[in-house]
Amino acid sequence: MASYKQIAERTGLSFGTISNVLNGKGSVKEENVKKVYEAIEELDYRPNYQAKALASDSAKLLGVIVPSINDVRETEVFSYMEEFARLRGYRIMLSTSHNSAKEEKNQCEIMLSSQVDCLFIMPYSSENKEYFRRLSEQMRDRIIFINRYLEDVDIPFTVVDNDYAAMEMIQYIYKMGHRRVTFLDLKDRGISSVRDRRKGIIRWSAEMNMECEVKEIESTLEDEVMIGYQYAEQAIRNQELPKVILARDDAMAIGVYSACMQYQVSVPETVSIVGFGKYYSDYMTPKKLTTFNRDFKSLLKQATDMFLAITNGETEHIQRKNFIKGYMENGATVQKV
Secondary structure, three states: OOOHHHHHHHHOOOHHHHHHHHHOOOOOOHHHHHHHHHHHHHHOOOOOHHHHHHHHOOOOEEEEEEOOOOOHHHHHHHHHHHHHHHHHOOEEEEEEOOOOHHHHHHHHHHHHHOOOOEEEEOOOOOOOHHHHHHHHHHOOOOEEEEOOOOOOOOOOEEEEOHHHHHHHHHHHHHHOOOOEEEEEEEOOOOOHHHHHHHHHHHHHHHHOOOEEEEEEEOOOOOOHHHHHHHHHHHHHHOOOOOOEEEEOOHHHHHHHHHHHHHOOOOOOOOOEEEOOEOOOOHHHOOOOOEEEEOOHHHHHHHHHHHHHHHHOOOHHHOOOEEEEOOEEEOOOOOOOO
């Protein structure tokens, strides 16, 4: 089995730098982090995690919980966090709450009992607010919320600035000459990100003197593409399809677009469609979808940067509430009038 000495000879780095990389301590240049892990792979070095945990009170283990793996958003979280863990010498536990508040709580308990160094979680809904409030008092700096937060729960988070996103989308639609928009949403599940975006869309529509209608869909489906499709299908049949649809996310927007294609409704000549998230490639729709890019990689980097700061004893200096600004991506699904 390889030793520190062999890694040092291979990389030209000091024992101290190698130790900092493997233990996630100090500030190490990214190029040196990569050198160390390339050497580890080439030399087949295997850390003794149990011994390290006993010696350092750290299991070198990260936990990640998302609501589901049926959505590109959640798989993006897993992919990023796996890469971060690999580069920093951490093992990782990945799990889903299966869109269940009860299962979310169960998975949290499993991971915390495994002594994870930090638990990154995308809360399913506000149902577990009291549970997380208690956890925030017991484990203040071992939990970080990603993409969502819970009101009055003192757990650090990093989320999209949804009010800013709403402003950008409404102003874009206004500049394209439209004065009425329909926001297509699901019945509120207590998700902070969508709630903030809906409030922002209503507020910025009023600021721009635009008429805004909110369509809340009640559905037991988890597939938002199908939810968007079924809404548009019914609206087309009833001749009630709005001129401008601002969907809660790209999945629902793609569902609306698919129904329009099926029923030969032209986009954007008959209906303009705007998504949110930039979850998919430009080839998912015949014409590039106009959407708001929520810059998710920056959001996830902010979350891992918070964890590193906490690990390095800089808890008092971290920003506990982080809002990431994204940007509009011009597509071909909004008609200029």
